[in-house]
Amino acid sequence: MQALMQDWSLTLDKILDHAARWHGDREVVTRSVEGPVTRSTYADLHRRAKQVSHGLLAMGIKPGDRVATMGWNSDRHLEVWYGCIGIGAVLHTLNPRLFPEQIIYIANHAQDTVLFADPACAPLLAELLPQCPTIKRVVFMSDEAPPTPFPAEAYEPWLSGRPADTAWGGFDETLAAGLCYTSGTTGNPKGVLYGHRSNYLHAMMTLQPDALNLSARDTVLLIVPMYHANAWGVMYSAPMVGAKLVLPGAKLDGASLHELMETEGVTYSAGVPTIWQMLLTHLKDTGGKLTTLRRVTVGGAACPESLIRALRDDYDVDVIQGWGMTETSPLATVSIPSPKVAALPFESQLPYKLKQGRLVCNLDLKLVDDAGQRLPHDGKTFGKLMIKGPTVASAYYGSEPGSALDEEGFFDTGDVSTIDADGWMQITDRAKDVIKSGGEWISSIDVENIAVGHPKAALCAVLGVVHPKWDERPILLVQLEPGQTAEKQEFLDYLDGKIARWWTPDDVLFVDEIPLGPTGKIDKKLLRTRLTGYELPFDPGLKR
Numbered sequence: 015m016q017a018l019m020q021d022w023s024l025t026l027d028k029i030l031d032h033a034a035r036w037h038g039d040r041e042v043v044t045r046s047v048e049g050p051v052t053r054s055t056y057a058d059l060h061r062r063a064k065q066v067s068h069g070l071l072a073m074g075i076k077p078g079d080r081v082a083t084m085g086w087n088s089d090r091h092l093e094v095w096y097g098c099i100g101i102g103a104v105l106h107t108l109n110p111r112l113f114p115e116q117i118i119y120i121a122n123h124a125q126d127t128v129l130f131a132d133p134a135c136a137p138l139l140a141e142l143l144p145q146c147p148t149i150k151r152v153v154f155m156s157d158e159a160p161p162t163p164f165p166a167e168a169y170e171p172w173l174s175g176r177p178a179d180t181a182w183g184g185f186d187e188t189l190a191a192g193l194c195y196t197s198g199t200t201g202n203p204k205g206v207l208y209g210h211r212s213n214y215l216h217a218m219m220t221l222q223p224d225a226l227n228l229s230a231r232d233t234v235l236l237i238v239p240m241y242h243a244n245a246w247g248v249m250y251s252a253p254m255v256g257a258k259l260v261l262p263g264a265k266l267d268g269a270s271l272h273e274l275m276e277t278e279g280v281t282y283s284a285g286v287p288t289i290w291q292m293l294l295t296h297l298k299d300t301g302g303k304l305t306t307l308r309r310v311t312v313g314g315a316a317c318p319e320s321l322i323r324a325l326r327d328d329y330d331v332d333v334i335q336g337w338g339m340t341e342t343s344p345l346a347t348v349s350i351p352s353p354k355v356a357a358l359p360f361e362s363q364l365p366y367k368l369k370q371g372r373l374v375c376n377l378d379l380k381l382v383d384d385a386g387q388r389l390p391h392d393g394k395t396f397g398k399l400m401i402k403g404p405t406v407a408s409a410y411y412g413s414e415p416g417s418a419l420d421e422e423g424f425f426d427t428g429d430v431s432t433i434d435a436d437g438w439m440q441i442t443d444r445a446k447d448v449i450k451s452g453g454e455w456i457s458s459i460d461v462e463n464i465a466v467g468h469p470k471a472a473l474c475a476v477l478g479v480v481h482p483k484w485d486e487r488p489i490l491l492v493q494l495e496p497g498q499t500a501e502k503q504e505f506l507d508y509l510d511g512k513i514a515r516w517w518t519p520d521d522v523l524f525v526d527e528i529p530l531g532p533t534g535k536i537d538k539k540l541l542r543t544r545l546t547g548y549e550l551p552f553d554p555g556l557k558r
């Protein structure tokens with residue numbers, strides 16, 4: 015029997031329609047490419063996004079065409095985002111921090127048709143565009159276009175005077191809305207093709223109190239770039255509830271973020287751990303305070319204990335860890351206390367806050383061994399983490415639907431983890447970063463996160479190196495805080511008693527820089543290349 019409820023397809027244009035109509039005066043604040051902080055509202059944004067739609071149609075963009083963007087978080091970027099998806103075209107966010115060859119590969123693979131870019135990207139585009147023949151038009155998201163060797167126009171004159179009544183929606187909710195490439199460690203980057211329905215559901219899932227818990231009373235500073243992992247869905251969830259949205263533009267340094275937090279009254283923010291470390295360093299150096307910020311979601315990489323403690327003890331900010339990946343839209347698990355954990359004192363809650371958390375509704379997880387057999391959820395057994403749900407990719411762009419799934423319909427996350435009887439999931443490592451020593455696994459993530467709590471450490475990375483007896487042994491690489499010096503033994507002493515003795519790194523190397531990849535995570539691939547030729551010290555005094 016069919017239900018007798020209304021037909022209301024879950025297309026994403028409805029989210030901005032809703033925000034403009036019911037939260038129309040709620041502000042959207044941007045640190046603009048021109049420099050000053052600018053203010054608009056959801057009503058303004060809706061009107062201008064409709065003008066973008068008119069402009070795209072005038073350019074000949076049709077449903078399904080890929081419209082690329084390359085820029086920082088801004089109101090104009092968001093207008094292009096909704097203006098594109100509203101008419102059924104596919105918004106493709108390009109990450110300007112990738113290597114030029116990767117961007118060229120991605121733009122050609124996606125067959126991008128037009129490109130909206132920040133003016134700062136002009137030199138990069140001069141290098142790329144001759145090799146991206148499908149991109150026919152470039153619009154710079156600024157008042158004026160910078161001088162370029164290729165034809166381009168500026169956004170404001172392009173938009174000005176266009177009607178704001180282009181119809182949105184009216185298509186199937188299962189159609190594609192967004193395309194985001196994820197750079198694997200092997201092979202070429204792969205495209206994740208989000209749908210209207212999948213993003214709509216994801217936004218609703220993330221809004222739950224036990225997930226991001228956003229409300230109309232929140233002021234959200236979106237630090238996660240719009241080109242990274244679907245901006246954690248915040249481009250949909252914030253307007254869905256009418257939260258004030260603060261977009262930081264290109265300036266992601268501690269001082270600029272802190273200024274926005276204080277002047278705009280930011281209550282909630284989200285970003286990778288390295289961003290929070292930078293902010294903390296700035297606050298320590300300047301004696302700055304966080305007077306309105308209350309909650310942050312930290313994800314994209316494991317959250318160090320020192321970060322959770324510092325934000326709580328010194329600034330009264332609650333850190334909630336989230337786990338997910340580009341392929342999962344991305345949010346999937348959150349480290350919000352369960353009733354059992356909430357009843358514990360903070361020190362006993364901490365080990366749970368350091369886990370990646372429990373599953374958001376609408377998803378399923380399993381652990382499997384190399385043969386694909388299910389493993390127990392006992393909190394001890396490590397296995398490949400597999401995930402299933404309507405917000406999880408079934409295939410990469412250009413391949414057969416379902417081709418990325420196992421026979422039970424689960425997607426292999428590439429992470430190795432444990433799950434305990436209460437559903438707490440903890441990532442041990444990316445499968446490729448796992449250190450296997452004497453047949454047992456050492457979690458590089460655990461050791462890194464403890465080591466970075468050393469007061470002299472700015473960043474730490476743990477890598478496995480080949481060992482004749484144990485196959486692999488861990489070594490610790492440390493980037494010290496500016497002006498600091500340290501002895502290896504200080505770090506080994508610091509770890510003593512905090513990790514199993516046989517997990518203790520066999521060497522500590524002080525490096526000038528621990529490189530960060532294009533999404534702000536430690537670039538272990540590059541570190542491995544830099545370590546080529548490194549050999550463990552003779553007779554390292556194994557702790558096993």
Ligand code: AMP
Binds near residue numbers: 315340
């Ligand atoms: P990306 O698709 O670039 O967002 O990368 C996704 C990967 O980042 C995941 O598969 C994890 O390996 C890692 N990751 C994301 N969140 C966390 C977290 N909270 N803790 C540890 N690793 C994480």
